[in-house]
Amino acid sequence: MIRVAVVDDQELVRSGFVVLLGTSPDIEVVGEAGDGEEAWGLCRRTTPDVVLMDVRMPRMDGLEATRRIMADPRCARTHVLILTTFDEDELVHDALRAGASGFLLKDTRPARLLDAIAVVAAGDALLAPSVTRRLIEQFAALPSRPMPPTADGLTDREREVLVAVSRGSSNQEIADSLHMGYGTVKTHVSHLLTKLECRDRAQLVMYAYESGLLIPGSS
Amino acid sequence: MIRVAVVDDQELVRSGFVVLLGTSPDIEVVGEAGDGEEAWGLCRRTTPDVVLMDVRMPRMDGLEATRRIMADPRCARTHVLILTTFDEDELVHDALRAGASGFLLKDTRPARLLDAIAVVAAGDALLAPSVTRRLIEQFAALPSRPMPPTADGLTDREREVLVAVSRGSSNQEIADSLHMGYGTVKTHVSHLLTKLECRDRAQLVMYAYESGLLIPGSS
DNA sequence: TACCTCCTCTGTCTGCAGATAGAAGCGGAT
DNA sequence: ATCCGCTTCTATCTGCAGACAGAGGAGGTA
Numbered sequence: 409m410i411r412v413a414v415v416d417d418q419e420l421v422r423s424g425f426v427v428l429l430g431t432s433p434d435i436e437v438v439g440e441a442g443d444g445e446e447a448w449g450l451c452r453r454t455t456p457d458v459v460l461m462d463v464r465m466p467r468m469d470g471l472e473a474t475r476r477i478m479a480d481p482r483c484a485r486t487h488v489l490i491l492t493t494f495d496e497d498e499l500v501h502d503a504l505r506a507g508a509s510g511f512l513l514k515d516t517r518p519a520r521l522l523d524a525i526a527v528v529a530a531g532d533a534l535l536a537p538s539v540t541r542r543l544i545e546q547f548a549a550l551p552s553r554p555m556p557p558t559a560d561g562l563t564d565r566e567r568e569v570l571v572a573v574s575r576g577s578s579n580q581e582i583a584d585s586l587h588m589g590y591g592t593v594k595t596h597v598s599h600l601l602t603k604l605e606c607r608d609r610a611q612l613v614m615y616a617y618e619s620g621l622l623i624p625g626s627s
Numbered sequence: 628m629i630r631v632a633v634v635d636d637q638e639l640v641r642s643g644f645v646v647l648l649g650t651s652p653d654i655e656v657v658g659e660a661g662d663g664e665e666a667w668g669l670c671r672r673t674t675p676d677v678v679l680m681d682v683r684m685p686r687m688d689g690l691e692a693t694r695r696i697m698a699d700p701r702c703a704r705t706h707v708l709i710l711t712t713f714d715e716d717e718l719v720h721d722a723l724r725a726g727a728s729g730f731l732l733k734d735t736r737p738a739r740l741l742d743a744i745a746v747v748a749a750g751d752a753l754l755a756p757s758v759t760r761r762l763i764e765q766f767a768a769l770p771s772r773p774m775p776p777t778a779d780g781l782t783d784r785e786r787e788v789l790v791a792v793s794r795g796s797s798n799q800e801i802a803d804s805l806h807m808g809y810g811t812v813k814t815h816v817s818h819l820l821t822k823l824e825c826r827d828r829a830q831l832v833m834y835a836y837e838s839g840l841l842i843p844g845s846s
Numbered sequence: 847t848a849c850c851t852c853c854t855c856t857g858t859c860t861g862c863a864g865a866t867a868g869a870a871g872c873g874g875a876t
Numbered sequence: 877a878t879c880c881g882c883t884t885c886t887a888t889c890t891g892c893a894g895a896c897a898g899a900g901g902a903g904g905t906a
Contacts, residue, residue, distance in 0.1 A: 505767045509760070520742075532756030533763050540759070541752035544723050547762065563852060576830030579893075592854050598894065608862090608893075611795030613832035617843045624836045624843070782882060798863075811884055817864065827863075827892090 410529045411438045413454065415447040415470065416462040416491075421514075425460060432522050444468025448476050451483045457529045461508070463492040463499065471506045478507030487528045491516075500539050510534045561603055567621075569596040573609050574616035629748045630657045632673065634666040634689065635681040635710075640733075644679060651741050663687025667695050670702045676748045680727070682711040682718065690725045697726030706747045710735075719758050729753045780822055786840075788815040792828050793835035 412435055416422045422440050429435045438454045441447040443465045451459060459477065463470040474488045489510040490503045503511050509528045512521065513536045527534045535543065562570065572582045579593045586593070597609065606612050616622045631654055635641045641659050648654045657673045660666040662684045670678060678696065682689040689709060696702045708729040709722045722730055728747045731740065732755045746753045754762065781789065791801045798812045805812075816828065825831050835841045 501766075504763050507767070509763075523739075527756045530756070531760070533760035534756050535754075535759055535763075537746045537749070537751030537753050540754055541728070541750070543762065543766065544728075544752050544754075547720075547723055547766070565853065573829065574833060576826065576833045578826070588853085589855055591856060594894070595854080598896090601894075607795065607797070610792065610828045610832050613829050613836075614793060614795045617832075617836040617841075620843065622836075624839065784883065807883085808885055810886060813864070814884080817866090820864075 410435050410458060410525060411454070411456045412436065412525060413439045413441065413447070413450055413456040413459045415441045415444075415450075415459060415465070415473070417442050417465040418462075421462075428518050428521070429525075435522070435525065444470060444473030444476075447473045448480075451477050451486055452480065455483060456486055458525050459486060459488045460491050460525075461488050463490060463494070463503070471502050474503065474506040474508055487531070489524060489528045489534075495536065495538055497542060500535075500543070511539055512536050513538075562600070566596050566600055566603075569593060570600055570612060570616055570621065573597065573600070574613045574622050576613075629654050629677060629744060630673070630675045631655065631744060632658045632660065632666070632669055632675040632678045634660045634663075634669075634678060634684070634692070636661050636684040637681075640681075647737050647740070648744075654741070654744060663689060663692030663695075666692045667699075670696050670705055671699065674702060675705055677744050678705060678707045679710050679744075680707050682709060682713070682722070690721050693722065693725040693727055706750070708743060708747050708753075714755065714757055716761060719754075719762070730758050731755050732757075781819070785815050785819055785822075788812060789819055789831060789835055789840065792816065792819070793832045793841055795832075 412429055414422050414425045414429070414437060416425070419442075422442075426437050426440065429437050438456050439450045441450045445468045447459065447461065447470075448468070450456075461470040461474060465473075470490060470492075474490070477483045477486055477488060487509040488507065489512065490508045491512050491514055492499065493514045495513055500511055509531075510524055510533055512524055512534070516524070516536065524534050568586060569582060572586065577585065579597065580590055582588075582593045583590045597612075600612055601607065604612065604615050606615055617624065631648055633641050633644045633648070633656060635644070638661075641661075645656050645659065648656050657675050658669045660669045664687045666678065666680065666689075667687070669675075680689040680693060684692075689711075693707045693709070696705055696707060706728040707726065708731065709727045710731050710733055711718065712733045714732055719730055728750075729743055729752055731743055731753070735743070735755065743753050787805060788801060791804065796804065798816065799809055801807075801812045802809045816831075819831055820826070823831065823834050825834055836843065
């Protein structure tokens with residue numbers, strides 16, 4: 409049995425969902441809320457498996473409510489499924505960053521919504537097809553990791569040193585962490601400078617990021 | 628009527644799909660192929676709306692075939708739906724980059740597969756729930772553009788110097804390009820090092836990228 | 847065996863980097 | 877009118893960075 413909470417500021421929409429969910433034998437509606445504040449409180453009390461969350465609501469919107477729910481240890485097993493009328497990139501991004509497990513439009517077919525609830529309850533995720541398409545486009549446009557892991561003429565050891573340099577380590581620190589002599593580090597660094605046509609380690613750091621060897625955030 | 632091509636190197640799997648697709652009144656199977664080479668040729672001849680594409684195949688794999696199909700102007704209206712047994716990040720990334728509109732696992736329920744074909748034929752996209760989850764996680768981990776344009780306690784001038792440093796410029800070069808004295812640059816750099824708690828300019832470069840002040844590729 | 851590449855280490859030397867302290871003009875805020 | 881923060885500049889000093897040259901050991905290949 410999947411325990412579901414329904415959050416929407418419009419009474420009519422809410423009851424529509426409740427009726428729909430009632431047609432599924434696997435789903436139990438454990439509560440309703442009319443704004444983000446109520447939703448947060450409801451989740452803390454009832455710890456549902458899935459929250460059907462509207463975005464535009466008075467007092468506190470669905471995104472902020474999602475953030476709070478995801479940050480609350482008492483709601484650890486709760487997954488949020490965003491349901492909105494508006495299909496905007498900005499909204500999708502914010503929702504996913506807030507920790508939502510799904511993003512569907514309100515014109516989704518009923519059968520698909522029930523399906524989505526099962527998917528989200530299982531810990532997986534699911535997006536509206538149009539959203540998926542745009543997400544993929546953006547994803548494909550990102551610098552690809554495997555392509556330019558710049559297989560330059562660098563040796564393995566040199567690559568290790570380059571990464572260390574790019575983390576801001578001094579030569580002595582690199583020597584310690586990589587278990588080699590101080591002078592050896594300088595040799596490797598010199599080779600890097602020559603091969604990559606850089607003048608100093610600051611340029612090496614730039615190179616590491618621009619080439620895709622290092623990705624911001626992926627430390 | 629949605630025109631579909633089925634590509635898989637295993638005869639049995641292929642015929643299974645054909646039978647399944649035959650149960651839908653909206654779908655017409657226009658051809659089959661046993662490897663990437665054949666698939667490419669098939670698509671050029673028959674221009675299907677959707678290609679069900681296996682990945683692991685002899686001669687040419689599904690990813691390379693997808694790349695060629697997407698690059699071929701004669702296949703402009705063709706969408707590729709990847710169907711594989713293996714749920715690996717690397718594979719998903721490559722597939723999406725190759726231009727696939729969908730990525731499903733072979734354990735997908737039949738009804739969902741038929742649904743997916745309709746979605747893909749309509750120009751939208753769709754991923755297996757487990758894939759969606761991981762894609763979202765990775766997406767949410769990306770540095771959000773509007774958030775960290777790091778409005779630290781830096782002055783405008785300091786920010787300019789930081790950018791210059793992060794491009795690998797020496798103090799003298801910065802002095803020239805920003806029209807200030809050599810010593811002034813050093814003053815600003817020192818303030819940057821103090822404020823951002825960095826030890827040297829290499830760490831400043833790393834900071835600039837990790838904070839989102841600089842984005843790889845966006846020079 | 848000889849050859850080559852990679853990794854290792856040892857030196858010396860030049861120079862920029864960075865710390866630190868002080869000073870002055872300028873603009874906004876009180 | 878005064879104070880404060882930003883920007884600008886000067887000056888001295890320590891130290892790591894990087895250039896350059898040389899050399900030995902480990903491993904793979906012809």
